[in-house]
Amino acid sequence: xxxxxPGKVLSVDEAGTSGRVDVLGTSRTVDLSLVSGVAPGEWVLxxxxxxxxxxxxxDAAETVELFEELGEVLAGLETREGTGAPASSxxxxxGECEQPRDPEKPxxxxxxx
Numbered sequence: 001x002x003x004x005x006p007g008k009v010l011s012v013d014e015a016g017t018s019g020r021v022d023v024l025g026t027s028r029t030v031d032l033s034l035v036s037g038v039a040p041g042e043w044v045l046x047x048x049x050x051x052x053x054x055x056x057x058x059d060a061a062e063t064v065e066l067f068e069e070l071g072e073v074l075a076g077l078e079t080r081e082g083t084g085a086p087a088s089s090x091x092x093x094x095g096e097c098e099q100p101r102d103p104e105k106p107x108x109x110x111x112x113x
Contacts, residue, residue: 004047005067006060009040021046024067 007021012032019038021030023046031050032038043060044051055063 002048004045004052006055006063007044007046007051008060009038009042009044009051011040012038021051024064 005023007023007028007030009032010020010022010027012019016037017031017033018029019032019040020027021044028046028049030044030046032044033050035044035051035054038044038051038054043055043057045053045055
């Protein structure tokens with residue numbers, strides 16, 4: 001599953017089609033072509049390397065807070081149960097989205113049974 005995450009635009013190229021965006025403390029290059037006229041300081045929703053929508057600063061702050069809470073919960077699960085979940089929300093932000101699994105092919109765990 002891939003989640004869209006809030007990011008604050010840091011810079012935009014001259015064409016306005018890509019820029020640097022801070023996503024939970026990680027600066028990354030993002031395609032901005034789906035959201036025209038974005039300027040540094042604005043918040044966007046980033047999914048799979050593309051900004052898909054603008055966000056209000058209030059919505060972005062609330063979403064960041066929820067991701068931080070989720071990171072704390074996952075860190076607690078990892079400590080207690082050894083789940084291998086990311087230790088924090090920023091660790092999750094640095095990972096890549098999983099590609100959809102072909103429902104016709106068994107998952108790796110199913111193939112080893």
